[in-house]
Amino acid sequence: MGYTPVILGAGHARGDAAARPELSCAGVRAVIDDYRTGALGADTRDLMRTHLDECADCRQQWRRSRWGAARTSALYGELAGFLGDGFVEHRDTTQELVTAWDQAAPRTDLEIRRFYRTTQAYLYDQVLWHASGTRPNYVAAALPILQAHPGPVLDWGCGIGVDLLRMHQLGLNVWGCELPSPPRDFLIWRARHHGYHRPIVDPGNAGPRAKPTVLWLIDTLDHLRDPQASLGALLDTVDVLITERYVDDPRRGRLGFHFRRPLSEIAELLAEHGLHPQQQRDEPVLLSVWSRARRGPAQPGPATHDDIRQGAPSA
Numbered sequence: 070m071g072y073t074p075v076i077l078g079a080g081h082a083r084g085d086a087a088a089r090p091e092l093s094c095a096g097v098r099a100v101i102d103d104y105r106t107g108a109l110g111a112d113t114r115d116l117m118r119t120h121l122d123e124c125a126d127c128r129q130q131w132r133r134s135r136w137g138a139a140r141t142s143a144l145y146g147e148l149a150g151f152l153g154d155g156f157v158e159h160r161d162t163t164q165e166l167v168t169a170w171d172q173a174a175p176r177t178d179l180e181i182r183r184f185y186r187t188t189q190a191y192l193y194d195q196v197l198w199h200a201s202g203t204r205p206n207y208v209a210a211a212l213p214i215l216q217a218h219p220g221p222v223l224d225w226g227c228g229i230g231v232d233l234l235r236m237h238q239l240g241l242n243v244w245g246c247e248l249p250s251p252p253r254d255f256l257i258w259r260a261r262h263h264g265y266h267r268p269i270v271d272p273g274n275a276g277p278r279a280k281p282t283v284l285w286l287i288d289t290l291d292h293l294r295d296p297q298a299s300l301g302a303l304l305d306t307v308d309v310l311i312t313e314r315y316v317d318d319p320r321r322g323r324l325g326f327h328f329r330r331p332l333s334e335i336a337e338l339l340a341e342h343g344l345h346p347q348q349q350r351d352e353p354v355l356l357s358v359w360s361r362a363r364r365g366p367a368q369p370g371p372a373t374h375d376d377i378r379q380g381a382p383s384a
Contacts, residue, residue, distance in 0.1 A: 092116045097127045101134050105203050132161055139200035144231070148196045151258050162197065165190035181294065185250040192251035195229045207287050208235040210355040211311055215241055218309050220282025223275055225303070226289030230256035234263045236285075244279035246270045276303045283309045291328055296338060304342035310359040314349075332357075 092113075097120050103109050104117050121128050136159050139145045149156045169188050175181045185191065198204050208215075215222060220242070224233045227245035229252045236243040247253040247269055257269055270278045284300075284307040293299045304310070315332045336346060344359035 092120045094120075094124060094127055097121070097124070098130055101131060102138075104131075105134055105138060105201055107203065107205065128161075128164070132159060132163075135197050135201040135203070138202055139197055142200035144196055144200040144229075147259055147262075148193070148200075148255070151255050160190065160193050162190040162193040166194060178294065182248055185248050189251045192229070192255055195252050196255075199229070199231050204231075204288075205355050206235075207311075207313065207355055208232050208239070210351060211285075211358075212239070214309065214311065214356075214358060215283065218283050220308070221279050222283040222285055223279040223281035223303070223307075224285040224287075225272060225275060225300075226286065226292065227256065227269070228252045228288075230259060230265075230269075232285065232287060234259070234265055237263070237265045243285075244270065244275065244281065246272050246275035246279075248272060272299065276306065281307055283307060283311065286310060286312045288313055290335065291330065294328060296330075296335075301342070304339065304344060307344075308361055310339065310344055312357045314354050315357045 097117060100109060100113070100117070104114065109117065121131055166188070169190060170184065173180070173184050175184045215236070222236060222241055222243040224230075224236070224243060224245045227233045227247050230245055233243055233245040233256070244267060245256065247256065248271070253269055260266070260269070281303070284303055286300075290296060290312055315335055339345070339359050343361050345361070347358045347360055349356055349358060
């Protein structure tokens with residue numbers, strides 16, 4: 070990259086305590102495109118999230134960066150076509166989601182379902198995440214695994230269907246399921262144009278409909294208030310589970326509908342269902358994979374945390 074962000078406060082004492090490291094506004098704006106594309110190390114990403122949470126001016130610059138990158142994508146054009154005269158460019162959807170969740174304060178599964186059914190900002194946020202180049206291409210990273218397990222794939226919590234339609238275009242036997250919501254409505258509209266004609270099923274009956282061999286659970290597990298209640302039956306039947314890369318210290322920005330869980334808790338839950346972690350050799354490591362086959366002999370470790378592109382910033 071060739072540029073070192075301006076970091077304030079690192080190593081300077083204020084009273085008895087060292088000052089908290091932080092990025093300057095100039096430092097944030099100099100690396101905002103690298104933040105968008107996942108090119109920053111983990112420590113700088115965390116400083117960026119903190120700064121964007123607290124600085125309205127830089128948050129506006131961040132929003133402009135995402136929208137500017139998204140405008141040339143086909144997905145952006147699809148959203149504009151789907152919403153028609155109701156399409157609003159440059160919406161600050163992240164702030165809208167933070168405010169909407171805090172105001173709704175959903176606690177039960179019914180309240181959470183109602184939140185997703187009525188919150189259009191989440192549709193915009195998902196489109197921006199993909200169309201701005203922020204989210205990694207998980208399907209490409211997982212293709213060798215998917216090809217090695219040719220049974221049905223269930224994209225559980227498929228959102229606007231980017232992964233679902235990519236897998237379909239690659240000839241995979243894939244099903245999508247999603248809660249009733251604006252993202253699901255958009256996916257149903259998109260699917261017709263992409264030659265995907267299966268129904269988008271409700272999570273409650275997805276397992277019996279799809280009978281999956283592979284459970285695709287990307288960017289979804291942290292949305293589940295009770296993973297055991299939501300997924301228990303599926304976890305007993307699938308051979309492979311694929312998620313975004315899980316780490317020991319999950320960090321997810323400001324969005325209140327992320328239920329943060331450490332890797333150890335996820336691994337314990339999956340082990341109860343006979344699913345065990347498999348070593349990933351690719352670098353950067355984008356995925357965590359569990360299967361019914363236990364790990365073999367120790368393999369070379371994955372890339373370090375700072376070298377791994379973790380996926381979308383959510384600030």
